Amino acid sequence: MGKTKIYDTAIKQERAVLVSVITQHTTDEKAHEYLEELAFLVETAGGVVDKIFTQKLTLPDKATFIGSGKLEDVKAYIIAESIDMVVFDDELSPSQLRNIEKEFQIKVLDRSNLILDIFAKHAQTAQAKTQVELAQLQYLLPRLTRMWTHLERQRGGIGMRGPGESQIESDRRMILNKVSLLKERLKAIDKQNETQRKSRGELIRVALVGYTNVGKSTIMNMISKSDVLIEDKLFATLDTTVRKVVIDNLPFLLSDTVGFIRKLPHHLVECFKSTLDEVREADVLIHVVDISHPNFEDHIVAVNDTLEELKALDKPVITVFNKIDLYKAPVSENEEGEEIKVTLKDFENSWMAKNADPALFISATNKENLEEFKVKLYEIIVKLHNERYPYSNLLY
Template structure:
């Protein structure tokens, strides 16, 4: 009896190459961090990184982002390794995207497009899906000509140039009409959400904010004893989740929001401002920071910049330094003006608690949501803040705390 052939019908993950440039004043280590984050984005999207290319330039090439020699190097690698996608760490202009795609003959993505793809995968609610679709169309609009490059080879043919251009104009009108429709739909959803928020009663609102993948959802589950989706992936949480929490008979509302990230596309922030209404209308922010990450200071700055865009930077805030279980003492930066032994000592967690960074982000608490370290201290600090706000707002409330 002949053996049956077994065919692998599983969808194979796409392979990717990452490309970044190092501009004057930037350090190689910083670009390496950006590319590691980009690799995490590719992994979150379901791809596998097979290679990384960097180039030091005074400014991005107007035509191809990287220089001609580096592009040839990437092209040879893509062909030899049969790469599916080339991902650039910065947003490409429509002409750069078109030129690079024509040269490499594979799918080209930039950081913005990749983030949009992940958001599209993660969106579950009608609001999130509408916001992602709006952001995708706004990204696509100036890049419509990419969809019609197959006509360029026939431009010499009679009658081919006109129909191609008229089709692009037709598509542009369709997209503009769709964008207007989505904006109207979002306004209606926003009105519903605003009504829901007004119906929540006299409760203090607390919102979790922070860089993506710092443990906000894990902390949400711990404090609210709920089951919010948490995963070691970027943008695991996209839809805002609100839970009623009670600490020592004191009820308040706790919301989990989408994580922030460096180089977040501006139009994406604009589209998700309605989702982040929970942040704007919160009475207290819990800024969660992954203290075990080597770039947590950059993460704090990126979050603060986004909060500033949302007019929420000045809100009362508790900085929650999470993942202390994974914190490793780091070697202090070398100070060229100091040759003392103190300047070269690794900074322990206790040292960090007494550092300028901790004092600048006060009040602060150091916890591990996974290992439940210092959770009682965190609950006590949160309780003190919320009860003070409640007492100031409702001085004649009959509840006793």
């Protein structure tokens, strides 16, 4: 009998190094937080972070994003450790991407490309898949030359016209045609969704919004008793989920939307605006915040900026600070050098004093303060219902 062959069928995780430029407009703390988020994105995509490189520059280098010395450092590490890919924390220009790939000879991604990859992985519906494909093609279009580096005559100009350029132009036309087709397909899907929204009747609409991975899907499941995917990953939910919910005999529609994130490329926001129609057309927004995150206030700003871009900030908003069970009081020093801890109660009092909108502090996982949350939501929906239907036979 011959020896039994054993094959390793486990999927090998790609090892990545992260690269970030810290400019004069970025603090070390902010850069560190962006890199933590980038590392989480890499893990969500299925990779593992091996090392992080940072460099302080007034502005990123036009040719290679980082300086020549740092470029050599990263290259040496890639060779020594057999790294699979390099991920940059900002969007690279087509020429930067081409120059860096030529130097490193391995896969090079930027933040936009990585997010697109995660979106492609998580897209389930025809709408989400179409939006992702459109965003990918729009990202790819100005970067077509990187696919043809094996052809010597790829650049335009005197003495440089050749098969590479004609192939690139052929691909460019093909992609532009595909982009037009996808846009038409999205218009058709939008019309279908609009018809569906009208067919739902005139129920009050409530939309969950927030930074990615703050617990929106957990709250959705808890209120609607539905089964929406929950994962400790960025962009685990990509498709908008709508459920009919009843609280004390009052029905309304609740939707869970894709999480927002900082440094999200504008063309990506544009492609996903139709997914966020539920936000634009909602009567009430529930802004979910992960209060256990050390930079949750920055997340609030990022979400509000996106809502402003969507022209959706003129609605009643309930701010829900989730994950109070994981909250750790930040420690600071006063003028006398004494340590000061900001407790959850301290923050709650200061927030309520500064903001007119109702705010609630809950733990969706531990079902803490959920009744208070439902009561507040009910009060707002009843008020809107009575304003919309003042002569309704239903008494709420």
